Amino acid sequence: MSIINVMWAGGLPFASVHKVHHQILSRIEPGMPVKTWLLQGSASDCQVDVGPAHEWNLTSARLKGRHIWRLFRPWMRSRFREALLDSDARVVLLDGLGVARTLLPVLKDMPQIRVVVIFHGATRLHIASRELLRGFPASRLSLAAVSETLATSLQDELGLPVVALRSAFDPVAFQASLKPREEARARLGLSSADRRVFGAVGRLVGKKGFASLLDAFARAASGHGDWRLVIVGEGPRRDALQARIAQPDLVGKVLLTGHLEDVATLYKAFDWVLIPSLDEGLGLILQEAILAGIPVLASELAVFREQLGDTGWYAPANDEVAWSEAITRASQVPADAVALAQYQTLSPEQAWLSFSQTARDLISGRQ
The missing domain is CATH 3.40.50.11930 (Rossmann fold)
Structure with missing residues (x-):
């Protein structure tokens, strides 16, 4: 066959x-x-x-x-x-x-x-x-x-x-590929002076919510010269996002890296991963971040709550004020504790076993 x-x-x-x-x-x-x-x-x-x-x-x-x-x-x-x-x-x-x-x-x-x-x-x-x-x-x-x-x-x-x-990753293989924090930060052009680093990954298209995220981050990072937002991805909204990043309230605070083929190895560069999507079928970025031990703040979407339940950190999609407040709160809590709770809820090992069995059943016709 x-x-x-x-x-x-x-x-x-x-x-x-x-x-x-x-x-x-x-x-x-x-x-x-x-x-x-x-x-x-x-x-x-x-x-x-x-x-x-x-x-x-x-x-x-x-x-x-x-x-x-x-x-x-x-x-x-x-x-x-x-x-x-x-x-x-x-x-x-x-x-x-x-x-x-x-x-x-x-x-x-x-x-x-x-x-x-x-x-x-x-x-x-x-x-x-x-x-x-x-x-x-x-x-x-x-x-x-x-x-x-x-x-x-x-x-x-x-x-x-x-x-x-529900798509999943092999936790052992994924975690083995991760670069250490300092190496990942160097790959992204970050320095030791960047005390708080927030990451976002995805195509630069409207439904990913990056335009609203930039406005929210500008509010949250006001008065924090050592905060950085790194957006990894490429797409048709690049010019518009770049123009917003050039405004005085974001100058020097945001890196737009373009597409990086090794982005899945770089999550340890971040203190938090932000997922401001307006809509998602699943959101593989959420899983990758949590597998890397990085906590996630995501839009209030059913598909994210399905995966993280009450351990998830959520803000309404496209709500600049709510996202700004959520980013500020995230900066004030122990990130490791949030990451651990989210990892336990996602249960990547069990998720991978379930995904593997369901995939085999679909292909074989047993499902």
């Missing part, structure tokens, strides 16, 4: 999605052949090793059947069908609804193949999408979401079973 792992695209915007699929596939039986299909982009743009890959080099217009490309949809589906038959695949893992809309019509009439669709975040389920999922043979289709919160929401909307596959 072989597996086809179908992804929408490579590149930084899809890094977390590739990471989750990589984790899932790492849990399957050794020796089982896996090939990744990238509908757009190239394997070299992916942030994890996707192994053998087929690059389809399709445009969004072609994939979505826009304009004249609607006429080519039957031809494109026949190409997918031929490639699936040639692959001798018995399981196909699909990245979200967009990929499902593209491949499910082809896979519906291929009874030898089971399908697993992984949902990574909030999804607009139009009538056609609901009918597509409901009309696929239930014995060959498994739906999974990367958090209990997302799984429950999708299940209510679809009226179909959705498995909660």
Whole structure:
């Protein structure tokens, strides 16, 4: 039996999605052949090793059947069908609804193949999408979401079973890769004079909430010349964020590092990790920070409370005043005690075992 792992695209915007699929596939039986299909982009743009890959080099217009490309949809589906038959695949893992809309019509009439669709975040389920999922043979289709919160929401909307596959990391491997505090701080360009360092990691896009975070940090750090905020990531909002950082109340206090491939090894540079997202499917940054022993202050989102419960530190999303006050409170408490409580609640060892078993069950068809 072989597996086809179908992804929408490579590149930084899809890094977390590739990471989750990589984790899932790492849990399957050794020796089982896996090939990744990238509908757009190239394997070299992916942030994890996707192994053998087929690059389809399709445009969004072609994939979505826009304009004249609607006429080519039957031809494109026949190409997918031929490639699936040639692959001798018995399981196909699909990245979200967009990929499902593209491949499910082809896979519906291929009874030898089971399908697993992984949902990574909030999804607009139009009538056609609901009918597509409901009309696929239930014995060959498994739906999974990367958090209990997302799984429950999708299940209510679809009226179909959705498995909660909360993504997790191997704690031993992750912790072994961490750089010591001083080395991590040097890598980020911090100095010994930076007494309090707050970190934030993610794509520089609106839904990550970094614009509001900068305003909140400016208020909280007023009068604290030795406080620093480090934002690690890249994206289309860089220029706007850079302009805000250049304002007098933030000059010299914020580092915008751009994308760093080794960011997962650098968490010990921070005293706290701030996650001001407006929306998240799961939030891998939260897990990475806690695995590194760093406490987290996050937006008041159900998916974060699902993971940290009452040990979490929360502030309303996009609320500059509330975030400023929460940052100030965080600076006044023993960070180690908060980190330990959050680690115990997240229970990374048990989470990894649960994730591994659920992933194997999905791939094998036992789920």
